[in-house]
Amino acid sequence: MKTFALAFSVLSVAIAAGPVHAAEISFAANTTGKNVEFLSRQLAIFEKNTGNQVKLVTMPSSSSEQFSQYRLWLAAGNKDIDVYQTDVIWAPQLADQFIDLKEATKDVAGQFFPSIIASQTVNGRLVALPLFTDAPALYYRKDLLEKYGKQPPKTWDEMAATAKEVQDKERQAGQKDLWGYVFQGNSYEGLTCNALEWVKSSGGGQIVEPDGTISINNEKAAAALERAKGWIGTISPPGVLAYQEEESRGVWQTGNAVFMRNWPYAYSLGNGADSAVKGKFDVMTLPVAAAGDKPSSTLGGWNLAVSKYSEKQEAAIALVKFLASKDVQKARAIELSNLPTLTDLYDDKDVAAAQPFMPNWKPIFQDAVPRPSATAKVKYNEVSSKFWTAVHNTLSGSGSAAENLELLEADLTTLKGDAW
DSSP, rough: OOOOHHHHHHHHHHHHOOOOOOOOEEEEEEEEHHHHHHHHHHHHHHHHHOOOOOEEEEEOHHHHHHHHHHHHHHHHTTTSSEEEEEEEGGHHHHHHOOOOOOTTTTTGGGBBBBHHHHHTEETTOOOOOOEEEHHHHOEEEEEHEEEEEOOSSSBBBHHHHHHHHHHHHHHHOTTTTTTTEEESSSSSSSHHHHHHHHHHHHTOOOBBBTTTBBOOOOOHHHHHHHHTTTTBBBBBBBGGGOOOOOHHHHHTTTTEEEEEHHHHHHHHHHSSSSSSTTEEEEEOOBBOOOOOOOOOOOOOEEEEEETOSOOOHHHHHHHHHHHTSHHHHHHHHHOOOOOOOOOOGGGGGHHHHHOOTTTHHHHHHTOOOTTHHHHHHHGGGHHHHHHHHHHHHHHHHHHOHHHHHHHHHHHHHHTTOOOO
């Protein structure tokens, strides 16, 4: 990425946002993968070309912990944080705490995927500008599947059977630490994403339907959770019940898993110079319960919002537009394998050359299933917490899936009250 191109971009952003006087602004962002390293380099360019100074406030990689801290800061009217990196699901919950970016971004908003802009628009207000989108895939060791004459699995049962066979044969050959499948089983938002995929791809609905119906207590959903419970200790390590994204990636990247469910960021890291699986893996859509079912990756993504309590909103808007610009998103795609939110970048030759999987990922996220945040609105965090708790209880052997989903339905009905 040429510095002069970024310099031109940031100056254009500053001009578009209006006159910006030198300011010191604070930006809260998560620490997953190499996000902080990448941001530090981009912020240095922004500072050099605008005269503004940016303090990077690092947040936990757990989105649940990050949300809790954000909510505390915003509820207190904190003026110390100007820009927040936000999860796609937080827009309805935090909308009142962020400024409307619609007017300031009208010159660039049309370049983004309309559905992603819509996900960050609440009551007609654009509360965050999309930074990168996300949808998980199934990572698989193509070398091991080829070694044992196996095809990439299309169903969850095929995945489990292949994982068990390869795992057992490799252990017999001396690879004692190999497991068949790693995912995110900790009791947090990541488990909601995983379990929603199991349930939706099994025809069990999406917890709460768009019309507000609580649909989770059904036989297909229960069967999906019982299937996942059967993985624990057989193809997945018992410790997976404490795994988040980085723990899963750690096992995978050291060569100790046949399959992994994870987000796109793990792709470039898996092909890094220090990775034991460099050049040995590929990705595909997540499995389904049975032929005819539709693959269901949870829609993810991260965005940039400006606090309404910020006293440096012009500079904050300039930073948001810079970080979401084409040049920076292109660099992010090439260096971190994060999926752009700008349509043109999926036809970019440099991106395709650096990340050949990326153009094929476009239909995965376009067909991804959203979590019910738009329906549950300010109650979504409680909905998700109750869901992941019921799932974690099931996976850890505390009650059957049917029992836990029946209790969950009762809890969600009480939470819903007369309406969401």
